[in-house]
Amino acid sequence: xxxxxHLLTGAYALNALSDADRAEFERYALVNADALEEVxxxxxxxxxxxxxxxxxxxxxxxxxxxxxxxxNTRQLPASSVxxxxxxxxxxxxxxxxxxxxxxxxxPLVSVAAALAIFAGVGVGGWVIGQNSSQSDLHKQxxxxxxxxxxxxxxxxxxDAKIATTVVSTGxxxxxxxxxxxxxxxxxxxxxxxxxxGKTYELWFISAAGAVPAGLMGDHDPAAPxxxxxxxxxxxxxxxxMTVEPEGGSPAPTTTPILVQAV
Amino acid sequence: MSGERDKVDTMRLPWLxxxxxxxxxxxxxxxxxxxxxxxxxxxxxxxxxxxxVFGLVRRVVxxxxxxxxxxxxxxxxxxxxxxxxxxxxxxxxxxxxxxxxRRAVDRVRASQASTDRDMRQGxxxxxxxxxxxxxxxxxxxxxxxxxxxxxxLTDPQREAISLAxxxxxxxxxxxxLLKIPVGxxxxxxxxxxxxxxxxxxxx
Numbered sequence: 001x002x003x004x005x006h007l008l009t010g011a012y013a014l015n016a017l018s019d020a021d022r023a024e025f026e027r028y029a030l031v032n033a034d035a036l037e038e039v040x041x042x043x044x045x046x047x048x049x050x051x052x053x054x055x056x057x058x059x060x061x062x063x064x065x066x067x068x069x070x071x072n073t074r075q076l077p078a079s080s081v082x083x084x085x086x087x088x089x090x091x092x093x094x095x096x097x098x099x100x101x102x103x104x105x106x107p108l109v110s111v112a113a114a115l116a117i118f119a120g121v122g123v124g125g126w127v128i129g130q131n132s133s134q135s136d137l138h139k140q141x142x143x144x145x146x147x148x149x150x151x152x153x154x155x156x157x158x159d160a161k162i163a164t165t166v167v168s169t170g171x172x173x174x175x176x177x178x179x180x181x182x183x184x185x186x187x188x189x190x191x192x193x194x195x196x197g198k199t200y201e202l203w204f205i206s207a208a209g210a211v212p213a214g215l216m217g218d219h220d221p222a223a224p225x226x227x228x229x230x231x232x233x234x235x236x237x238x239x240x241m242t243v244e245p246e247g248g249s250p251a252p253t254t255t256p257i258l259v260q261a262v
Numbered sequence: 263m264s265g266e267r268d269k270v271d272t273m274r275l276p277w278l279x280x281x282x283x284x285x286x287x288x289x290x291x292x293x294x295x296x297x298x299x300x301x302x303x304x305x306x307x308x309x310x311x312x313x314x315v316f317g318l319v320r321r322v323v324x325x326x327x328x329x330x331x332x333x334x335x336x337x338x339x340x341x342x343x344x345x346x347x348x349x350x351x352x353x354x355x356x357x358x359x360x361x362x363x364r365r366a367v368d369r370v371r372a373s374q375a376s377t378d379r380d381m382r383q384g385x386x387x388x389x390x391x392x393x394x395x396x397x398x399x400x401x402x403x404x405x406x407x408x409x410x411x412x413x414x415l416t417d418p419q420r421e422a423i424s425l426a427x428x429x430x431x432x433x434x435x436x437x438x439l440l441k442i443p444v445g446x447x448x449x450x451x452x453x454x455x456x457x458x459x460x461x462x463x464x465x
Contacts, residue, residue, distance in 0.1 A: 004445070011432075043352075044352050044464045045464045048408050050314060050318040050362070051319050052408045054317050058328065066285075
């Protein structure tokens with residue numbers, strides 16, 4: 001982790017990172033508002049470098065090809081579900097949000113940022129086309145939207161609680177929950193990929209026992225990712241996470257790596 | 263006779279003379295129309311920005327026919343993603359040039375994998391192409407402004423930024439080319455970009 005990622009803002013803006021470095025930097029920048037702000041300015045600066053290169057009128061047949069190509073190309077909908085963290089931060093700054101308020105909203109902003117990656121939105125302000133088809137994109141957006149709505153319901157509740165734990169397997173798990181919203185979500189970072197054939201299962205735990213609350217989706221260990229627990233929180237007093245055989249178990253079969261009071 | 267009639271018309275309709283021609287649509291206006299599927303607006307946008315896009319792509323990709331392919335990809339991207347352009351985040355032209363640069367660099371890296379560009383050639387190309395920038399200084403105020411800003415960089419900063427941006431090299435490749443540590447390249451590029459940003463008054 002000591003790769004001095006904050007020094008890569010310039011190289012990122014110039015597209016001078018390998019794919020792996022770019023992915024790593026984006027994960028870092030998504031949870032680091034200062035880096036994101038710097039990337040935004042440097043990306044705009046990088047675009048200006050194009051002006052130091054001579055303009056050149058392309059051959060006329062290129063225009064004909066382009067016009068023919070767009071007639072066969074469907075346009076993508078605006079991804080209004082997710083907003084870039086950098087612009088929301090700017091708006092917050094203008095409104096002179098107190099730092100206390102801002103810190104309260106930071107987890108939510110980070111989640112929005114995590115969703116941004118999910119929906120194929122790059123950092124630094126602009127979207128560069130992924131090659132996903134429109135229906136894939138639509139599915140992703142719908143999934144992202146329902147996750148975001150659940151998270152919003154939790155975080156906007158007057159009794160929202162957030163607790164972060166370093167788990168025994170390494171990595172951190174943040175549990176967000178609200179009895180009013182009757183929902184809970186986990187955000188994980190640096191959680192190792194489960195062993196082959198295994199998966200992480202989430203549980204609602206109460207005096208009556210543990211109720212399955214869904215499996216963690218596949219995730220890149222280093223990337224922050226999140227999951228809304230399946231089902232209502234009900235009278236659960238704790239959220240748990242165990243390692244289970246692929247497909248999950250009806251009841252926990254291993255010692256939980258996380259038990260968090262809610 | 264006709265002169266007199268003109269005079270009368272002018273007197274009757276004085277306001278006709280004071281109406282200013284409509285401002286031409288900005289790039290931002292055009293992109294908003296493109297987002298609604300307006301092909302005529304797209305064509306107008308193409309005419310307005312294609313030389314700048316093609317110039318940049320040619321600079322990075324070099325090969326003329328590949329440059330045309332990449333330029334076509336860029337415009338299809340603009341068409342597809344117009345609804346996602348957000349004027350709050352920057353100018354339309356910047357958005358377009360970011361897409362163009364990313365596409366150009368992707369192409370260079372993809373062909374690099376098959377042909378393995380000669381690293382030493384890279385330096386030579388950079389020096390040659392940097393020279394011809396001087397020819398275009400007077401062509402536009404924006405070019406001059408950028409060129410002047412580039413002059414305020416230290417030579418090592420300018421060299422690293424030019425290799426990365428115009429050469430399409432990753433920062434590791436720039437380090438190899440210049441035989442300096444990767445960490446040095448990172449800071450040269452970042453410090454140089456920050457200086458450019460401040461010089462160019464980018465918010």
